[in-house]
Amino acid sequence: MQIEAMSLMELAPFAAGLIVTGLVAGVLAGLLGVGGGIVIVPVLYQVFTLLGIDEAVRMHLAVGTSLGTIVLTSIRSVRAHAKKGAVDWDLLKSWAAPILIGVTIGTLVAAYVSGDALTGVFATIALLVAANLAFGKESWRLGTALPGKPVQYSVASVIGALSALMGIGGGTFAVSFMTLYGRNPREAVATSSGMGVLIAIPAVVGFVWAGWNDPLLPPFSLGYVNLVGMALIAPLSVLAAPWGAAIAHAISHKALIRAFAFFLAVTSVQMFYRLFAG
Numbered sequence: 001m002q003i004e005a006m007s008l009m010e011l012a013p014f015a016a017g018l019i020v021t022g023l024v025a026g027v028l029a030g031l032l033g034v035g036g037g038i039v040i041v042p043v044l045y046q047v048f049t050l051l052g053i054d055e056a057v058r059m060h061l062a063v064g065t066s067l068g069t070i071v072l073t074s075i076r077s078v079r080a081h082a083k084k085g086a087v088d089w090d091l092l093k094s095w096a097a098p099i100l101i102g103v104t105i106g107t108l109v110a111a112y113v114s115g116d117a118l119t120g121v122f123a124t125i126a127l128l129v130a131a132n133l134a135f136g137k138e139s140w141r142l143g144t145a146l147p148g149k150p151v152q153y154s155v156a157s158v159i160g161a162l163s164a165l166m167g168i169g170g171g172t173f174a175v176s177f178m179t180l181y182g183r184n185p186r187e188a189v190a191t192s193s194g195m196g197v198l199i200a201i202p203a204v205v206g207f208v209w210a211g212w213n214d215p216l217l218p219p220f221s222l223g224y225v226n227l228v229g230m231a232l233i234a235p236l237s238v239l240a241a242p243w244g245a246a247i248a249h250a251i252s253h254k255a256l257i258r259a260f261a262f263f264l265a266v267t268s269v270q271m272f273y274r275l276f277a278g
Contacts, residue, residue: 015232017047022233026073026240028260031189031247037168038129040066041122042267044229054216057224059118060110061217063167064207064224065233067200070169073237074196080245081190088191091146092198098153099170099198102160107206110165116275122166123271126264129172133261136176144182159195164203169196186249193245 021043028039044062053061081087110118146152155177163170171192178188204225211217211224220227 017043018229018232019236022069022236023240025069025233026076026237027244027247031244037066037070037163037166038126038172038264040069040233041167042126042271045119045271047229051218053218056115057211057214057216059115059122060207060211060224061221061226063110063118063122063165064204064211065226065229066167067164067203067207068225068230069234069237070167070196070200071204072234073241074169074193074200076238077193077241077245078190078197080242081193084190084245084249086187086190086249087194088187089194091191092194094149095152095156095195096198098156099160099195100202102157102162103164103199103202104160104206105157106161106164107203107210109161111206111210118165119271119275123268123275125162125166126271127268130261130264130268132176133257133264140180141182142180146178146181146183160199163199164206168199169193170199171196190245 021040025037025039041062044065045059048058048061049055078087159170159173159177162173169192171189174192174195175185175188178191179185208223208225211221214223217224218226
């Protein structure tokens, strides 16, 4: 598919939206350990809709492009947290293999499901995450230490699979899991930023493979990874990630969490509406 040429007046709002998306995603990557993808995916989905990209590949392209930006953002974010000594490297190493298994499964599923199915997965999980962020209590605990290795590895695999399907860095799930078992929230955020690297790199390879030579893709796409979107979002995300990391170590961000939950809820409802109204 070829996108019709657009005037500067038409293109400017899209470029501006991607610039803002990159900055917000970078700050959130450092602040919440979410890798930014849970912001990038819905925004890219809307931008690709306005650009007229076929709905059969629209969500796949948003997820794959998001994962491409997360590679750079997560590397910058984990380095910023590591300087503060907050990353649990032993945990990251022990989770690497199960995360990779989960990512492989998630990518294979994404390669063969429809765009509507992928959108439904994102909308459903985003709504659940929003409810947890809005109504969950920091005091909630399932234990004072992480469970045994079999449980940890199972959870890591699920995190990898869901993250690949949603185009996110895994922090959304990993932070909740670790804090429920007594981990310090800042350490959980720092460690989860490293998981974004483990998830995004193999997932990007999978999405490039899955979308290779798809005739519905727009120009400058490498499989389901759009290089234009990456070029606009990734540098700004990398620039902004340390800002979020600095904020995470300086202030309480409860109000921001609630605002982010509201954003996710609205995004989820919009996606459901588009699914069922279309």
